Amino acid sequence: MNKKIAVYPGSFDPITYGHLDIIERGLDVFDEIIIAVARNSEKKSLFSTEERIHHIKEAVGDDPRVTVDTFDGLLVDYVLSKGAKVILRGLRAVSDFEYEFQIAQMNHNLKNEIETLFMMTSVPYGYLSSSIVKEVASLRGTVESCVPPVVMQALTEKFGAPDNP
Ligand code: ADP
Secondary structure: OOOOEEEEEEOOOOHHHHHHHHHHHHHHOOOOOEEEEEEOOOOOOOOHHHHHHHHHHHHHOOOEEEEEEEEOOOOOHHHHHHOEEEEEEEEHHHHHHHHHHHHHHHHHHHHHOEEEEEEOOOOHOOOOOOHHHHHHHHHOOOOOOOOOOHHHHHHHHOOOOOOOO
């Protein structure tokens, strides 16, 4: 039987409990998930690619169904090179929709054998994004409930400990 493999691409700058929720739920649907950290993201990142990979590996732990990798260039080419046909993405508010819709359609247009599958965010994580975590941490607010301990530690090293943990 063919393994059902999904590629979960993103910036993961840094990984949050929202990302981890999508990974956990994705594993109920797929046999394997490849977390693919974008190297050529247009966004200026807080953490280096290597730091982001380290955080993801620490947060995911030793699950043989999950691998962490990086990619640059066209995502669809990367997905096919891994023997996968599905791109897994998370959807939060309506604001995510337009961007995700465009990318999914373009990717399908580039390689029509590839499908993008969206999972709705779980209720507690609807507001959660890497950007908001970085903003709050930079203002010394606590984000302990939003990110795994390894990321909390890394944010504390960058910005200092939260004022009111
Ligand atoms: P990108 O720069 O590609 O959007 P992100 O790391 O911000 O990378 O997000 C990767 C994927 O994870 C996206 O599909 C995003 O919608 C999803 N995601 C991020 N945070 C959450 C969350 N709190 N709940 C559900 N999905 C999320």
